[in-house]
Amino acid sequence: MRALIVDDSRAMRRIVGRILGDAGFEVLEAGDGQQALDLLEGLDGPPELACVDWNMPVMDGLTFITEVRNRPQWRAITLMMVTTESESDRIVRALAAGAHEYLIKPFTGEAMLEKLDLLGLLPTSTGV
Amino acid sequence: MTISSAPDQALVLAAIEQVWGSMLFASAEAWPAERAADFGSGVQAHIELRGDWNGRLVLTCDSDVATQIAGAMLGLGPDEELPELDVHDAVGEVLNVVGGSVKGALIGTWALGLPDVSETSEAPSRDDSFVVSWGDAPVYVQILPDAA
Numbered sequence: 001m002r003a004l005i006v007d008d009s010r011a012m013r014r015i016v017g018r019i020l021g022d023a024g025f026e027v028l029e030a031g032d033g034q035q036a037l038d039l040l041e042g043l044d045g046p047p048e049l050a051c052v053d054w055n056m057p058v059m060d061g062l063t064f065i066t067e068v069r070n071r072p073q074w075r076a077i078t079l080m081m082v083t084t085e086s087e088s089d090r091i092v093r094a095l096a097a098g099a100h101e102y103l104i105k106p107f108t109g110e111a112m113l114e115k116l117d118l119l120g121l122l123p124t125s126t127g128v
Numbered sequence: 129m130t131i132s133s134a135p136d137q138a139l140v141l142a143a144i145e146q147v148w149g150s151m152l153f154a155s156a157e158a159w160p161a162e163r164a165a166d167f168g169s170g171v172q173a174h175i176e177l178r179g180d181w182n183g184r185l186v187l188t189c190d191s192d193v194a195t196q197i198a199g200a201m202l203g204l205g206p207d208e209e210l211p212e213l214d215v216h217d218a219v220g221e222v223l224n225v226v227g228g229s230v231k232g233a234l235i236g237t238w239a240l241g242l243p244d245v246s247e248t249s250e251a252p253s254r255d256d257s258f259v260v261s262w263g264d265a266p267v268y269v270q271i272l273p274d275a276a
Binding site: 008012018057084105106 | 220
């Protein structure tokens with residue numbers, strides 16, 4: 001399985017990448033929403049998962065999620081917002097835009113794996 | 129806990145304690161006012177907060193401390209080195225998460241900017257900052273309103 005990490009912080013991409021890599025994902029990275037769209041356009045097939053920060057330069061995560069949801073060829077991508085935005089109205093907006101899950105920074109590796117398990121994206125997942 | 133006024137020192141300190149613990153696997157404590165807080169050259173991270181109060185949070189630390197924070201965040205061993213760009217990025221992300229925690233505790237509609245990190249050779253004045261510990265070293269924190 002492949003996972004795309006969209007975050008303007010190289011450190012955060014590295015942390016999330018390590019968690020996902022240990023969980024068996026091939027990891028792709030982009031530094032903002034536009035870079036991520038460009039990367040997706042060049043792939044032969046969409047990744048199973050995208051972990052998306054909210055606040056980024058050029059194109060923010062909410063816009064990226066909206067763009068992905070508007071393209072039928074990327075409908076199979078599971079979208080997880082990973083962000084410092086913790087207010088309930090932000091969570092509602094992200095889910096309404098098409099995010100499947102929402103993880104607030106700071107988070108632990110265990111918390112991210114629990115989300116992935118709920119989404120049925122771990123080898124041992126039973127899903128929901 | 130949520131509050132409706134500008135972020136105060138206790139709120140920011142609580143956010144730092146949370147982030148130090150969960151992201152850096154370290155404890156943060158208020159630095160005693162009477163204790164000297166030595167500083168050489170270092171890095172300074174800023175992030176803007178916009179809402180009922182407009183200003184920025186600023187975190188300043190010695191270069192060695194910045195490297196240690198980045199290493200702790202990324203789980204590096206003592207002999208592993210990071211490029212300066214990655215150290216700055218990690219310190220900026222730490223402040224970003226602190227800012228997010230502070231914003232989440234405030235009532236009303238607030239917006240957080242993107243972190244900006246630069247080098248500095250001067251420690252902030254103790255008069256307009258408070259100091260928290262990173263191990264046995266000081267980290268300066270400022271809550272600065274926009275200039276009138």
